[in-house]
Amino acid sequence: MEDVPTDGRPKYYVLEMFPYPSGKIHMGHVRNYTLGDVVARYKRARGFSVMHPMGWDAFGLPAENAARERGVHPAKWTWDNIANMRAELKRMGLSIDWAREFATCDPSYYGHQQALFTDMLRAGLVERREAYVNWDPVDNTVLANEQVIDGRGWRSGALVEKKKLATWVFRITDEAPELLSALGEMDRWPERVRLMQANWIGRSEGARVRFKLTEGDEEIEVYTTRPDTLFGMSFLAVAAEHPIAAAVAARDPDAAAFVADCQSKGTSEAVLETLEKKGFDTGLQVVNPFTGLSHPVWIANFVLMEYGTGAIFGCPGHDQRDLDFARKYDLAVTAVVLPPGEDAQSFTIANKACDGTGEMINSGFLDGLAPDAARAAAIARLEEIGVGRGVVNWRLRDWGVSRQRYWGCPIPVIHCDDCGVVPVPKSDLPLRLPEDVTFDRPGNPLDHHPTWKHANCPSCGKPALRETDTFDTFVDSSWYFARFCSPLADEPVTRAAVDHWLPVDQYIGGIEHAILHLLYSRYFTRAMRRTGHLSAKEPFAGLFTQGMVNHESYKGQDGRWLYPEEIVRHADGSVTHIDTGETVIVGRIEAMSKSKRNTIDPGAIIQRYGADTARWFILSDNPPERDMEWTESGVLGAYRFTQRLFRLAETAPVGAPGAVPDDFAPAARALRRATHRTIAGVTEALENFGFNVAVARIYEFANALTDAERAGDVAGMAWARAEAFAALARLISPMMPHLAEEIAARLTPGGTLIAQSDWPVADPALLAAESVTIAVQVLGKLRGTIEVAPGAKEEDVLAAAAEEPNVARALDGKRVVKRVYVPNRIVNFVVAG
């Protein structure tokens, strides 16, 4: 393996999202890696120098869970899983550069990650900051969000507390403007992924406004996107976590109870959706800087501390949530935007806020302006009187990467009493995880280890303590695509290799990673550019997101889930249990999951039918971006087709086809046209990710080959068939590589491997049909068809069309006012009378 090929072929980097080594591959992997392998094999055949690597996203919590539950060391568990899954992937017949393989849990990978981190630290991209974490007080451990269920720890059941910890954060918000604007040029990404990222980054323009409390010198700052509606203000509301709320709660037990109630509700979407808007009147008042009027300050459960300033001003006339809140607590509602067509005197707000366009009213110096202009004018005035300013607000928050876990990449810093935070010198990297750890008590084993965390300060040499946090595993997967370019290098990446291979030309994976993984990778690429490691602007030039693999689910009479292997489907459509004979309830078609027992083991499918069948079925079922249904009948159909192709190929002429004959009988010509139409059709389909269409073109071709076989040994047929089978082997090879090689080996024993031969090129002369069928319409309705030579003269076609008996009947007694003629396609007579 050389990092940068020197043969001059254009590069093409195909990458599928690397798997977490859970132990076995699942159908989602099969689909993902089949799609990538088709692209890799096709691009190779088209003359590209293709890189198609594979690795393992090998750090993570499940390994620690296995250690706690079964006493097996995370490393052993992980490496055993990798060995097993590698063998399974190899049985799929994937054309992967296994020489580039690595696992993120290997010090030869994560040591370079530590080096990247120290570079980022020095460049000011990283900082240490206090952050809230989910704390389980019984297990004495930090919980991931998914380990918190209904506000309780998943294992202990204890109520989870919010606890402040010092954590490491990557300052991804510094890149927010760039991460957003670059989306506009990423035209080979699905529109909806770009949209999801744009929403996640969440740019908004508005103003920060400071409101003075009527008593004391304190101020509350709010963020608003509608400074134009300040004259319509009726209240100010703060989040339950806001300092003002805390201050009020400290002296008022009722307020404290309300704040506690808000915080116990959790922030899950389902809860928030149904949550009734509630508030608590603090009794405090603030002054509106434009009107001088006083308004009450409320604590409200719909205000988010994490967004903006954690405080809003409420304008019920023009915001539905504010209106709902105002109606509930009987607060003032003033309209300040008059919708078009309404009368200023009679216009009132009922129960629907008016958030459209119009003209400002009841708004002093803003009266008569459109809201957009009023916004600018309001901001100008706020700045002029020194109580606010126009700002751009971002929803994106910085990326906290500290995890209090063992099975992750150690964060390479040392805490020294005298020198503060000191990075571990690069000469001491990789900073390895200790292997002799125990999982017999809760918490982070790194922290419990008797010696590991004790080190001398690299700066002053005095005894100091290592950081015992490890990185979020999203860090591991944020640069692995770059490491693949030079996986053995003794630096994170080699400049020549990454600058040659990046960006990834085609990245393929699940939509579930549309936001975090892809955004973090985009950020890391920028961070690596700023620290001089590469020059690519974006990591993934092309992105394809595949759908899920679903399957029917089954239940017994008692409601227990049944495995597909446990059921029998009868000719009359009924379904029963294979052993007990009881009637089985056929449930929904849904995502394969262990709990519903509707999983299909790829290993068993490959063993029974072969990898080609599994690949073929998964490609044939439907367009790859949609969810597919795995069906037993569909697999059987795919299997039968592989057998049929093999039988067909057994009849193929053996040996080189020889010189092109002078004469082809009609059946031989028809076969040659089918061959070249198939070449063109499959090529176009593969270029466009239309794998199901490519499969259909191959089916049609097989039918044409069957027809040709029946025609017998007419003039030129032997040659046409040799040409056809050679094309067949090549065209199916990206999808069914094993069968393709078998067929090719039969055609020319001892010849070159299909995988090393070029993609066929369609002969344009053979793409044109010998005659074309022209549809003849009268007034847009089909009345008949005629056969003409391609490129026949318009007047001849029109004459023939008019004479077609059915058309002639439709035209009888009518006056033709217009004749539409689309060459080789259609004639339309427009008639009157």
Place this chain on the structure above:
RNA sequence: GCGAGAGUGGCGGAACGGUAGACGCAGUCGACUCAAAAUCGACCGACUUUGUCAUGUGGGUUCGAAUCCCUCCUCUCGCACCA
């Protein structure tokens, strides 16, 4: 609630604005077989069948609409009650 996408036979789905339903699955009939499986062949949207109606609904643009535009309905996905 907001945003995006999608609605085509029993099913999965084809279809540069130009013969809707390619191809497959399921199904029906036939051949082969003692029989079954496999294989091969034919059929396979609906109906009141010289034809009519059909691509979620109702409009529009066009000689012509599954395709373009608007209305509404349903489903899926994503999300952030984001001020």
